Amino acid sequence: MHIVFVHRHGPGQFVHLARRLIADGWTATLICETLDRPVPGLRVLRYQSSHHQAGDPNARTSVPYIEAGRKVADILQRLSLSGRKPDIVMGHIGWGGMMFVKDALPDVPVVGFCEYYFQPQGGDAGFAPSDEMTLQQRQTMRLRNAIQLSTLDQLDAGISPTAWQKSRYPTEYQSKIIVQHEGIDTTRARPDPMAGFRLPDGRYLSAGDPVVTFAARDLEPYRGFPQFMQTAAQVAHDNPDATFVVAGGDGVSYGRAPSRGDTWRARLLQETGLPPERIHFLGQIPHRDLLHLFQVSAAHVYLTYPFVLSWSFLEAMACEAPVIASKTPPVQEVIRDGVNGRLVDFWDTGTIAAEVCAALRAPAERQAMREAARRTVVSRYELSGCVLRLQALLSKLASRPAQPLTAPPGPNTGSHTPGPH
Numbered sequence: 384m385h386i387v388f389v390h391r392h393g394p395g396q397f398v399h400l401a402r403r404l405i406a407d408g409w410t411a412t413l414i415c416e417t418l419d420r421p422v423p424g425l426r427v428l429r430y431q432s433s434h435h436q437a438g439d440p441n442a443r444t445s446v447p448y449i450e451a452g453r454k455v456a457d458i459l460q461r462l463s464l465s466g467r468k469p470d471i472v473m474g475h476i477g478w479g480g481m482m483f484v485k486d487a488l489p490d491v492p493v494v495g496f497c498e499y500y501f502q503p504q505g506g507d508a509g510f511a512p513s514d515e516m517t518l519q520q521r522q523t524m525r526l527r528n529a530i531q532l533s534t535l536d537q538l539d540a541g542i543s544p545t546a547w548q549k550s551r552y553p554t555e556y557q558s559k560i561i562v563q564h565e566g567i568d569t570t571r572a573r574p575d576p577m578a579g580f581r582l583p584d585g586r587y588l589s590a591g592d593p594v595v596t597f598a599a600r601d602l603e604p605y606r607g608f609p610q611f612m613q614t615a616a617q618v619a620h621d622n623p624d625a626t627f628v629v630a631g632g633d634g635v636s637y638g639r640a641p642s643r644g645d646t647w648r649a650r651l652l653q654e655t656g657l658p659p660e661r662i663h664f665l666g667q668i669p670h671r672d673l674l675h676l677f678q679v680s681a682a683h684v685y686l687t688y689p690f691v692l693s694w695s696f697l698e699a700m701a702c703e704a705p706v707i708a709s710k711t712p713p714v715q716e717v718i719r720d721g722v723n724g725r726l727v728d729f730w731d732t733g734t735i736a737a738e739v740c741a742a743l744r745a746p747a748e749r750q751a752m753r754e755a756a757r758r759t760v761v762s763r764y765e766l767s768g769c770v771l772r773l774q775a776l777l778s779k780l781a782s783r784p785a786q787p788l789t790a791p792p793g794p795n796t797g798s799h800t801p802g803p804h
Contacts, residue, residue, distance in 0.1 A: 384781055385410040385467065389455055389474025389481055392419045393427075396496055396544075396565045397473065401425050403770045404777075412462070412469070414455050414480065430454035448479025448530045456483035463488060471781040476534040476541075477527075485537040492780045497541040497560050499691055500551040501528055507605065507637070507688040510711075512730075535559075539780060542773070545692055547713035561776065566769030567694065569761050571674060572701035574753075578678035582628070582663050588679045593622060593743045596680040596704065598630040598673060598695045602647050602664075605637040606693070607686020607709060610732050612651035614684065617736035619661050622743055627662040630673055637690070677702035682742035686729055687711055697764055700724070700756035705749040707738045723755035 386409055388397045393415035401411050405424040412426045431454075432447055455474075462468060469491060474481040476495040484493050501524040503509060503516050508524065535541065535552070541560035543549035549560045580588045588594050595618060599606035608631075615627045633646040641650055648664060651657075668676075673695065677683060683704040685696045689711045697717070700706055706724035708714050720726040727735045742749055 384471070384778070385412070385469045386777065386781075387411075387459065387462070387469040387472045387474075388413045389415075389472065389484070390496075391416045391451070391475065391478040391480060393417075394422055394425065395419060395475065396498075398422060399566055399568075399766055399770050400773050403774060407774070412467075414458050414474075416451070428458055430458065448527075449482065451479040452482030452530075455480040456487040459484060459487040471777055473777065476531050476538075479530050481534045482530060484534075492539045493537060494777065494780065495534055495538045495541045497531075497535070497543045497549065497552060499548060500531060500553075502551060505689065506551060507690045510688045511604065540776065542776075545713035545716055547689075547716060548691065563772055563776075564764050564769050565773070566766035567697045567701055567760055567764045568766045569701045569757070569764075570766075571671075572677070572698040572760075574703035574757065575678045578675055580628075580672070580675045580679045583665070584663070586626075588626065588628070590679045591746070592679060592681065593625045594679050594681050595625055595627045595739055595743070596629075596676055596683045596699075597627075598676070598683075598685075598699070599636075599693070600631060600667070601634045601636045602629065602631045603635055603638055604647070605688050605690060606631075607684075607688075607729060608647055609651055610686055610729065610735065611684050612655045612657060613732040614735045614739060615662060616655040616657040617732065618739045618743075619657060621736075621740055625661075625743060627657075628665065628676060629662060630665045630668050630676060632667045637688075674698065674702060677704045680704040681746055682707060682739045684735065684739065685709070685714070686735075687714065688729075689713075692717070697760050701760040703753040703757050705742045705746070705753055706756060707735060707742065717759060721752070723752055723759050725752075 386404060388394055388401060388411065390397060393413045394401050398420060401422050405411050411424065412428060414428050414430065416430060416432050418427055430451065432451065471492045471494065472484050472488065473494040474496065475498065477498055481495055501508065503521055503524060509516055535556045538559060542563050543560050544564045546562050549557060549562050552560060576590050578590050582588065595615065597611045599608065602608040618625055633648055641647055652659060677699045683699045684707050685699065686709040687693065692713045707727060708718050708724055709729040710726040711729055718724040718726055725738050727738055
């Protein structure tokens, strides 16, 4: 079988699946704008993005995506004409690359990764009390969704990592979208009572130390960084021995940059008055180091707008870090309060701080929750099972004419109630 993956910054969510398929003898090609990590045996074909005019928000959200779709379709057509026509195409539908796949290859099954459908209510938009959706923002959101709708109409099947993310899509298309997470490697993300982590200043942290952790791709409001910093300032006052360790960059992955041109890290340090010597900012660190950090964590704070679920959240659970997480979707699909973690109001930093202090004060009382957290990830998100289910879907779809596909039974397919199975 020959599969073509399409991803703006690939392989992205397809990395584990690509490795598995290649190991099983599939031919795999990635069409992308940039490569986020190499995969042995994965052929990479790149396209260049256009540079749109600044100041035109509509152009920024639609024209480059349409051009990306055309470029991907051209590559697919060339593959077909050269005798390397794929048996199936799988790609992220959010950036336009999948828009014209069926025009280039009308008889090839197409699977879309349906990560997030923008809506003016119930998700990230308007979640902050200060957010006000302008007419221009609503138009921009609709244009971004138009790219996805055009693609959804052509898909033979779609995949969403969580039931909530699937529910954001229009009802008319949900019947072709399957809930299936890409998977967490629980053989690497695992507890280790002998784990250690060395800070940049040379200090060595061990499992059992009063370590409070926070991790995000970038330190920004979408992932609750301001609330974490306010929480840390309160916890630091009551726990002189606590150490705060933060992994994440100073860029902006989602939302907006600070208005003054500084970073959220610099602003929050100033606003909270948290002594700089009490908190360690690591920047973006290698994945193995992040797992070591989770293994020594005495309280891991995960806060997010109603938005895409972070891999790091599930990895922290798999490492049995005591998780204190925001009561927001899709976190509520994973955490049952008091069973495998604690759920808190995203905006209530006093309650968040109290939960962190409780975890530091009586770590033994959280052991049952820590073990239940790992069981949740192993039973529902373990990598090998997730990849095998995805591979079964692709094999079934590639072996018959293009049409909507029903997911095979599995612990992470279809709708499910919150909490561990």
